Amino acid sequence: MITKDILDAYDQFLEGRGLQLDAIIVGGTALNLLGYISRQTRDVDIIAPELSETLKLASEDFAKTIPTLWSNWLNNGPSSLVEILPTGWENRLQDSYIGTALHLKTLGRSDLLKTKLFAYCDRGTDLSDCLAMKPTPKELNDALTWVVLQDANPLWP
DSSP states (O other), X not given: OOOHHHHHHHHHHHHXXXXXXXXXXXXXXXHHHHTSOOOOOOOEEEEESOOOHHHHHHHHHHHTTSTXXXXXXXXXXXXXXXXTSOTTGGGGOEEEEEOSSEEEEEOOHHHHHHXXXXXXXXXXXXXXXXHHTOOOHHHHHHHHHHHHTTOOOTTOO
């Protein structure tokens, strides 16, 4: 599970190697850090920037020090979101973790809700995360309006 303690250890690991990472994250780790959920998450989903080879190798080396971490625990899996996020999303970012060598930001609440609702429609496994955010009817309506436009497949829920 990705915890603040693991991020603290990774922050020290990066600092020890003279590396820094400023990134924008989404997904379960972002929701955990913001206090919306407390469920286990197995990775950190970075949408920007694209991880350099040096940072990929560092995250793999760090994973070897913690038996419960996947080698790909830090990844750019959902990076394509930057192409479809609502206009101005960069201006709504919020800090989610600030260390010495590691600084993570996440999307603003409305944009984060949209990505979780999008993931729910795509994977069918993110409903509890959406509910944990306790969205207002207006937030849900705004998110739904955006999510419906994201896939042209008529079988997409």
